[in-house]
Amino acid sequence: xxxxxxxxxxxxxxxxLLEEMERLLLDLEGAGESADLDALFRCVHTIKGxxxxxxxxxxxxxxxxxxxxxxxxxxxxxxxxxxxxxxLLQCRDHIAALVERGADRPGExxxxxxxxxxxxxxxxxxxxxITPSLPIVxxxxxxxxxERGAAGDVWHISVRFGRDVLRHGMxxxxxxxxxxxxxxxxxxxxxxxxxPEPDVMDPESCYLGFQIALAAATxxxxxxxxxxxxxxxxxxxxxxxxxxxxxxxxxxxxxxxEDARLGxxxxxxxxxxxxxxxxxxxxQQAAEGAAAGSPxxxxxxxxxxxxxxxxxxxxxxxxxKRTREARQQSSQYIRVQADKLEALINLVGELVxxxxxxxxxxxxxxxxxxxxxxxSVSVLVEEIRDRSLELRMVPIGETFQRFQRVVxxxxxxxxxxxxxxxxxxxxxxxxxxxxxxxxxxxxxxxxAVDHGIEAAAVRITAGKxxxxxxxxxAFHESGSIIIEVRDDGSGLDRDRxxxxxxxxxxVTDPENLSDGxxxxxIFEPGFSTAEAVTNLSGRGVGMxxxxxNIEALRGTVEVESARGAGTTxxxxxxxxxxxxxxxxxxxxxxxxxVPLGNVVECVELTPAxxxxxxxxxxxxxxxxxxxxxxxxxxFALSGASGRRENIVxxxxxxxxxxxxxxxxxxxxxTVIKPLGSLFTHLSxxxxxxxxGNGAVALILxxxxxxxxxxxxxxxxxxxxxxxxxARVLAGS
Amino acid sequence: MAALVSVQGAEQLRVEGELAIQFAAELKDTLxxxxxxxxxxTLDLSGVSEVDTAGIQLLLLAKRAAAAVGCRLRYxxxxxxxxxxxxxxxxxxxxGDPILLAVAAGADR
Numbered sequence: 001x002x003x004x005x006x007x008x009x010x011x012x013x014x015x016x017l018l019e020e021m022e023r024l025l026l027d028l029e030g031a032g033e034s035a036d037l038d039a040l041f042r043c044v045h046t047i048k049g050x051x052x053x054x055x056x057x058x059x060x061x062x063x064x065x066x067x068x069x070x071x072x073x074x075x076x077x078x079x080x081x082x083x084x085x086x087x088l089l090q091c092r093d094h095i096a097a098l099v100e101r102g103a104d105r106p107g108e109x110x111x112x113x114x115x116x117x118x119x120x121x122x123x124x125x126x127x128x129x130i131t132p133s134l135p136i137v138x139x140x141x142x143x144x145x146x147e148r149g150a151a152g153d154v155w156h157i158s159v160r161f162g163r164d165v166l167r168h169g170m171x172x173x174x175x176x177x178x179x180x181x182x183x184x185x186x187x188x189x190x191x192x193x194x195x196p197e198p199d200v201m202d203p204e205s206c207y208l209g210f211q212i213a214l215a216a217a218t219x220x221x222x223x224x225x226x227x228x229x230x231x232x233x234x235x236x237x238x239x240x241x242x243x244x245x246x247x248x249x250x251x252x253x254x255x256x257x258e259d260a261r262l263g264x265x266x267x268x269x270x271x272x273x274x275x276x277x278x279x280x281x282x283x284q285q286a287a288e289g290a291a292a293g294s295p296x297x298x299x300x301x302x303x304x305x306x307x308x309x310x311x312x313x314x315x316x317x318x319x320x321k322r323t324r325e326a327r328q329q330s331s332q333y334i335r336v337q338a339d340k341l342e343a344l345i346n347l348v349g350e351l352v353x354x355x356x357x358x359x360x361x362x363x364x365x366x367x368x369x370x371x372x373x374x375x376s377v378s379v380l381v382e383e384i385r386d387r388s389l390e391l392r393m394v395p396i397g398e399t400f401q402r403f404q405r406v407v408x409x410x411x412x413x414x415x416x417x418x419x420x421x422x423x424x425x426x427x428x429x430x431x432x433x434x435x436x437x438x439x440x441x442x443x444x445x446x447x448a449v450d451h452g453i454e455a456a457a458v459r460i461t462a463g464k465x466x467x468x469x470x471x472x473x474a475f476h477e478s479g480s481i482i483i484e485v486r487d488d489g490s491g492l493d494r495d496r497x498x499x500x501x502x503x504x505x506x507v508t509d510p511e512n513l514s515d516g517x518x519x520x521x522i523f524e525p526g527f528s529t530a531e532a533v534t535n536l537s538g539r540g541v542g543m544x545x546x547x548x549n550i551e552a553l554r555g556t557v558e559v560e561s562a563r564g565a566g567t568t569x570x571x572x573x574x575x576x577x578x579x580x581x582x583x584x585x586x587x588x589x590x591x592x593x594v595p596l597g598n599v600v601e602c603v604e605l606t607p608a609x610x611x612x613x614x615x616x617x618x619x620x621x622x623x624x625x626x627x628x629x630x631x632x633x634x635f636a637l638s639g640a641s642g643r644r645e646n647i648v649x650x651x652x653x654x655x656x657x658x659x660x661x662x663x664x665x666x667x668x669x670t671v672i673k674p675l676g677s678l679f680t681h682l683s684x685x686x687x688x689x690x691x692g693n694g695a696v697a698l699i700l701x702x703x704x705x706x707x708x709x710x711x712x713x714x715x716x717x718x719x720x721x722x723x724x725x726a727r728v729l730a731g732s
Numbered sequence: 733m734a735a736l737v738s739v740q741g742a743e744q745l746r747v748e749g750e751l752a753i754q755f756a757a758e759l760k761d762t763l764x765x766x767x768x769x770x771x772x773x774t775l776d777l778s779g780v781s782e783v784d785t786a787g788i789q790l791l792l793l794a795k796r797a798a799a800a801v802g803c804r805l806r807y808x809x810x811x812x813x814x815x816x817x818x819x820x821x822x823x824x825x826x827x828g829d830p831i832l833l834a835v836a837a838g839a840d841r
Contacts, residue, residue, distance in 0.1 A: 161785075166753050172785045173817055180820075188822045195789070198764050198797040203756035208789055210821070 007102065010050050014099045017043045019402075021092050026404040029085045037080075041070040047095065059098045062114055066091050069124050075197065078124050089405075091117055154186055155216060155223060155238060160194075160209035162233035167204055170230050176210060178226055183216020209235075338431075341391060348388045349671035355381040356669065356692035382669065392432070396474045396483070397425025399434055403445050407470055410449045417467045418453055420445075424474035429481045433573055436553055437483070440546040444485045444569050445470060447543075452487035452567050462564060464488065477572075480555075480597070486568040492561040494518050519559040523547040554686060556703060582670035582689070584697065585648060586663035587631045588639040591697035593670050593689060594659065598650045598702040602664055605645040619647070619658060627709050630660040634684070634705075652702045657709050659700075670699060684708060743772055748779040751787030751814070759790055767798040767805050778809035783817045795827060 021043040024036050044067045051059035066088070072078050094117055097110055157179070161172050179185060191209035195201060214223070223238050224231075355378045362374040400422045411418040453459075453468035460466055471486040494515060501507045501521045525544040550557045555573035574580075582593035603621065605613070613619050618627050626649065632641055642662035649658050672687040679685070686701035745766055751759070766773055775794075780787075791807065798805035807829045810818065818824050 166784075166786050173783075173788070173820065176820060185820070188820060190788075190792075190821045190823055190826065192789075192792045192796075192826075195793055195796065198760075198793055198800075201760070201793055203760040203786060203790060204753055206785055206789065208785060208792075 007054060010054060011099065011102070014047050014050065015096075017047055018092060018096045018099070022089070022405055023401050025085060025089050025092060026408060028080060029082070029408075037070065037074045041067065041074055044070055044095075047099070051099070056098070056102070058111075058114075059095065062091075062098060062118070063095055065118055065121055065125070066095070069121060072124065084124060087117070087120055091121070155214045155218075155240060157212040157214055157223060157239070158209070158235075158237040159212070159227065160191070160235040161206045161230065162235075163202075163205040163207070165206045165230055165233050168230075168233065170233075172206060172208060172210070172230075175226055175230070176212065179212065179214055179223070182218050182222060182226070183214055186213040186215050188212050336391075345388055345392065348385050351381055352385055352669050352671055353690050353692070357694070358692075360692040385669065389430075392430050393428040394431050394434055395426050395428050396434060396481075397422070397427075399438055399441070400425050400472050400474070402438075403442070403472060406442060406445055407449055410446055411453075411468075414450065415455070416449070416453055417456060418449055419467055419469050421469055421471040422473075423471070427474040427476060427481060429474075429573065433481075433553055436549065437571070437573065440549045440571070441483065441485070443543075443546050444571075445472070448485055448487040448489070448567070448569075452489035454490050458490075462490075480572045480574055483571040483573070484568055485571075486566060488566040491563045491565055491567055492519055492522070492559070494563070497521055516558075516560075519561055522559065523557070554701075580670050580672065580699075582668045582699065583648065584665035584668040584691075585631075585646075585659070585661040586665055587635075587661050588637055588642075590635075590637055591665070591691060591695060592631060592661065593668060593697050593699045594648055594650060595670075595699070595702060596667060598652055600649040600651045600656060603647045603649060603658070605647050605660065610645055613660075621647075621649070621658070626656060626658045628658045628660055629705060629709055632660070632662075650702050650706075652706055655706050655710070657706055659705075668697075670697075672699060744774055744776070746776040746779060750782045750784075751777075751780045751790070752782055752784045753786035756786040756790060759787075760793070763790060763794040764797055767794060767803045768801065772804045772806070773798070774806045774808050776809050777807055777814045778811050780811040780814050782813050788817055788821065788823070791827070792823075 021040060024040045024043070028036055028040070044063050048060055048063040048067055051063065069078070069084075069088075073080055078084075094110075094114055098114070101107075101110070159172075159175075165172060176185070176188065189211040191211065192207065194207040194209065196207065201207070216223075220238050220240060224236070227234060227236050355374075358374050359378055362370045365371075403422075404420055407418055407420040448470045449468075453470070454462070456466040459468065469488050471484070473484040473486065475482055497518055498507070498513070498521075501518075501524070504524075506521060506524050507513065523543045523546070547557055550571055550573070553573055555571060557569060557571050559567065559569050561567040581596040583596050583599045585592050585594060605619075609619060613628060617629075618625050620626075626647075628647070630641075631637070632639070641660075645660055645662060646664050647658040647660055648664070649656060651657075668691070670689045673689060675682065675685065675687055683704045684701055685698050686704075687699045689697050689699060691697050743766075745762075747759070749755075763775075795805055807814075807827055818827065
């Protein structure tokens with residue numbers, strides 16, 4: 001077994017639990033519901049238990065105190081007020097710091113922090129609580145356990161029923177009775193430890209578990225089938241007769257229940273003798289005493305003793321995982337390594353290309369059967385593509401939740417009262433996009449809290465509620481995801497921005513700028529209007545970096561603001577970075593792919609119109625002026641324009657333009673291959689793809705093309721359009 | 733077949749019919765109400781025709797609640813249905829009340 005790997009799992013699990021804990025604490029601050037206290041308690045309890053297994057005594061000691069306080073909260077011995085909630089948040093951070101240090105002793109400062117926190121917690125502790133010693137007792141075993149022969153054919157069955165079993169019309173007693181038909185029930189222990197306090201106990205929920213010793217000549221599948229109807233609704237462990245290691249797995253798995261009681265039950269059912277149990281327990285304590293200086297990790301110690309098979313420690317971790325799963329109940333997850341997923345998606349990309357090639361050659365063969373077969377394959381391939389991309393889609397809610405803490409901390413630091421509203425948390429987008437958007441988003445949220453929302457006094461004078469609101473919203477719109485950060489603060493000061501911009505020489509003619517253009521100036525490098533430079537933001541870096549990060553994701557950001565009513569920053573991102581549905585067009589021998597989401601319609605350019613538009617760059621499309629981009633001219637391609645030309649009308653962000661191409665080649669699934677670093681400066685092209693016939697097609701970057709059209713329009717009066725791109729593309 | 737706890741004086745309770753999930757909420761309230769005060773409460777189970785997990789769970793809960801407030805709660809006159817389940821789940825020690833009919837039923841253990 002790889003203990004390090006196990007420890008990594010512990011770290012990952014703990015981080016998740018700590019994240020959950022943070023969310024719960026923040027929820028509690030708002031609502032103070034008792035149901036969440038249970039979840040909170042479980043988080044801390046599970047971390048404590050797992051830390052105990054790895055011998056992280058300092059973590060155990062600290063979490064123990066926190067756990068106790070949560071327990072008292074749960075029992076309503078104390079009530080949760082703001083100061084305690086804030087303190088618990090700090091404790092969470094401390095636990096996180098301790099866990100991250102792993103087996104290392106915490107440093108001087110960390111220890112001092114811990115002591116300070118413990119001291120701060122004292123008022124909430126029960127009077128009779130002494131400084132915690134090591135509360136966790138992990139049952140261990142001495143090697144001689146292996147020598148014991150199989151104790152007949154007694155199966156040990158441990159079952160914990162889910163809360164809803166009774167409501168689903170199942171009766172656990174019935175299952176036990178039915179077990180009796182398989183053989184002889186030697187012993188049953190009823191585990192009622194999960195029964196909550198009488199006033200919170202729901203009489204229609206099931207809180208019981210059972211340890212059953214069954215003497216039967218049968219197999220595991222048969223026993224399992226007894227519980228078939230509740231299989232998803234209960235935790236079932238079946239230990240075959242004479243299985244040694246498994247019994248200890250069982251012990252550890254049951255760790256969150258009282259160890260001593262569990263031990264007693266196993267003794268009672270004849271699975272272990274009392275002497276063996278006592279030996280195991282005292283053996284551990286002795287070792288602990290001897291190695292007080294730097295205790296080895298318990299898991300390692302056990303393996304050294306030869307007492308446990310690797311399965312043991314894994315089982316302990318599995319326990320932790322199961323508790324988590326029980327918490328999430330409905331949703332089940334499989335943890336997959338990101339690079340495996342990445343490899344899969346790459347392969348799917350290749351598959352898409354290969355299937356396009358197969359389709360092409362099938363078309364050429366004029367064989368109906370081949371054609372049909374290839375067609376059905378390509379339908380499946382398309383589905384696989386969609387499904388595998390979905391694997392990477394995650395709801396943005398988790399990222400949003402993280403900002404609760406950011407807003408809370410920052411607003412406290414600034415002495416403002418600010419609420420964070422979250423909507424559209426279920427909106428999904430690519431995991432890689434999520435990861436990369438977190439930083440820019442954090443910056444925007446901090447900005448909103450710091451600069452957007454005014455101080456309470458100012459707000460009241462302005463006739464607004466003293467509590468400011470920052471709203472995070474996400475939704476899908478035509479192949480993009482839109483994330484909005486909105487505040488109800490003072491809004492952007494148009495005049496001040498303009499003044500500053502002139503000062504910095506960013507604009508020359510301040511009169512002719514629209515509001516939108518003025519507000520967009522905040523994204524210019526080195527621009528900041530904050531009057532007071534706080535340590536949070538306002539140092540003149542940031543918005544330009546935000547914009548650059550977003551553009552790197554093929555996204556855009558825009559700002560909308562109304563004086564006195566607030567500011568909205570709207571980020572528009574593509575759903576995924578890997579594959580897009582494209583529309584394939586041809587100009588001479590070169591192929592271009594237009595992302596299908598941008599295509600509005602296709603129109604044929606009649607010979608008359610061809611003549612008419614030769615001298616100008618727009619066309620009358622059903623009474624609308626549509627600017628035209630001749631791709632042949634724009635990319636300086638060789639060859640004369642074809643006899644027939646077509647217009648692909650593209651739209652993005654409320655703007656439209658017509659791309660003049662020779663041929664329309666239809667829809668095409670496009671696997672984006674990024675261009676080499678040599679071409680990073682290239683605007684108008686976002687990537688390349690390989691066609692079925694092996695040729696390279698370039699993917700057009702519609703937003704940047706459109707913005708070029710806009711700036712081009714401005715300069716059109718002075719000079720006719722000249723080829724703007726050098727012959728970069730000739731080789732394709 | 734309603735299972736109700738009828739109060740005969742303050743300390744004498746009796747369950748009639750099914751000690752089961754359908755009546756669990758009702759039973760819980762009555763049971764917990766009667767074990768509030770310190771003193772001695774007996775629950776006559778002779779009229780119980782059926783017991784399920786929810787019922788057993790309530791009996792466990794009531795015992796625990798009673799112990800917490802220092803009330804002595806006794807289950808008496810277990811009906812065959814109750815004995816059957818208590819024996820199956822090996823709860824007689826947990827409940828701690830003498831089961832008079834148990835001699836025959838528990839003999840195979």
